[in-house]
Amino acid sequence: MIYSKTYSINCPLTLTTLSPVHGLPSLAQCISMSGSAFVCSLQCTALPQCKVVYSHGCNSDGSCACSYCNALTDVAFEDNHVQFFLHTTEIGTNTNEVSFPNGLVAGQPLLMKIYIAGTKIILNFISTVGHSAFHTEIRFYESSVVSNSYIGYTWGPENRYTPNFNFYQGQELSVLCVVTSAGYKLYFDNVLFKDFGHRWPINDISKIRISNTGSGVAKFLSFSA
Structure with a gap:
């Protein structure tokens, strides 16, 4: 180091x-x-x-x-x-999903620019069998950030964080996700919001998707890996 x-x-x-x-x-x-x-x-x-x-x-x-x-x-x-x-290399622009045919690797940085719209924004790391390996929600209706994942075939315990909630509709949010051997470190606008331990093999993650509930369309303005 x-x-x-x-x-x-x-x-x-x-x-x-x-x-x-x-x-x-x-x-x-x-x-x-x-x-x-x-x-x-x-x-x-x-x-x-x-x-x-x-x-x-x-x-x-x-x-x-x-x-x-x-x-x-x-x-x-x-x-x-x-x-x-x-x-890094840009792998997605103005999209809601990017693919990782070979999975993720420890030490990999993921750079995202996210457009926020809706009452709940969902950032979802999806396994090859379609399960959520790392699932984070920005919930406007309760001013919190919540993370979870599948363990086997069921949801694991929820990880809830109520930060100084300063997100807003139409925001362009800069996100850095550092994939480590222990877990994911998720930074929003250079602030660490989540340090979430792995519950699913990272080499089995095939795509990352952003979605939302409510009006408007949340999307990756850019995604580099």
Whole structure:
């Protein structure tokens, strides 16, 4: 794991396949190197399994200590002076469902921009047999966020969270879901709302769907993985 506050943002990465994120990452399966951030980013983008580029300790000549990593495990968004880059590919635009033929993997970041409409918004990770492996609802009628999943062939115990509820109709919500070996970490607009332990094998998840009740249509404005 890499966890360091010695960082300079004077090493911009300009490749369009990399998405900038402000926050301090916790990483795994990393290869470290010395050199420019650009070279480090090339190393990552050449490897499909590489998910994160993290440059730190950059000098005025552009040389940096740099790591490219196959797994993101957490983000401390309160350390917003730090910047790292996610290597993701857009797999859905203006849709309510995206597919994962090979399932999910631990360390995988999922970036979503969600359009909110209706009285209840449902984010559903669906297994190959059609069961909910991770199911989260934003409930406007009770100002709460509720998560659950199937365990075998029945629903498990419900996990309810009543945050400082500041969602609103027509909102474009930025969502980061970090898939770890232990569970899902779900961030709404850089705030951790859910840390939900796995109850279903992640390699058996075949699709992620968003739906709603009430008027309007909830959808993924964009989805990258």
